Amino acid sequence: MTNVERRKFKGLLEAKEALVSGSLCNRGEIVIQQTPDAIDAVQMAGEREFAIRNLDRDSSMLRQIRGALARIEDGTYGVCQRCEEDISPKRIHALPWARLCIECQEEMDRRKTPAYDAADPITA
Numbered sequence: 001m002t003n004v005e006r007r008k009f010k011g012l013l014e015a016k017e018a019l020v021s022g023s024l025c026n027r028g029e030i031v032i033q034q035t036p037d038a039i040d041a042v043q044m045a046g047e048r049e050f051a052i053r054n055l056d057r058d059s060s061m062l063r064q065i066r067g068a069l070a071r072i073e074d075g076t077y078g079v080c081q082r083c084e085e086d087i088s089p090k091r092i093h094a095l096p097w098a099r100l101c102i103e104c105q106e107e108m109d110r111r112k113t114p115a116y117d118a119a120d121p122i123t124a
């Protein structure tokens with residue numbers, strides 16, 4: 001990967017980091033409301049669960065983005081963390097925070113290791 005490309009991905013990842021961390025802050029605290037109405041209570045519990053799931057997802061997203069930024073700094077960006085082959089340009093464009101090549105990712109998926117690849121056009 002050239003320096004120009006690395007800089008491009010760095011800018012991309014930083015923009016994404018700002019976006020995700022901004023949405024994490026804006027969401028504020030997850031409030032637990034008391035309600036006398038049982039139906040409302042059920043609905044609110046559902047919404048709370050949804051908010052927590054989003055929060056989990058964004059936090060793990062943020063970890064992945066920061067991990068990718070760290071790899072840009074130490075020069076290992078774009079290289080699979082498992083087999084040390086280059087991650088294909090197609091994949092790195094679709095998922096700039098990808099830390100595994102597609103073969104390793106698929107193998108990890110088969111082992112049911114949780115991986116955040118929601119933006120992956122193949123699985124979306």
Ligand SMILES: [Zn+2]
Pocket residue numbers: 080081082083084085100101102103104105
């Ligand atoms: Zn690999």
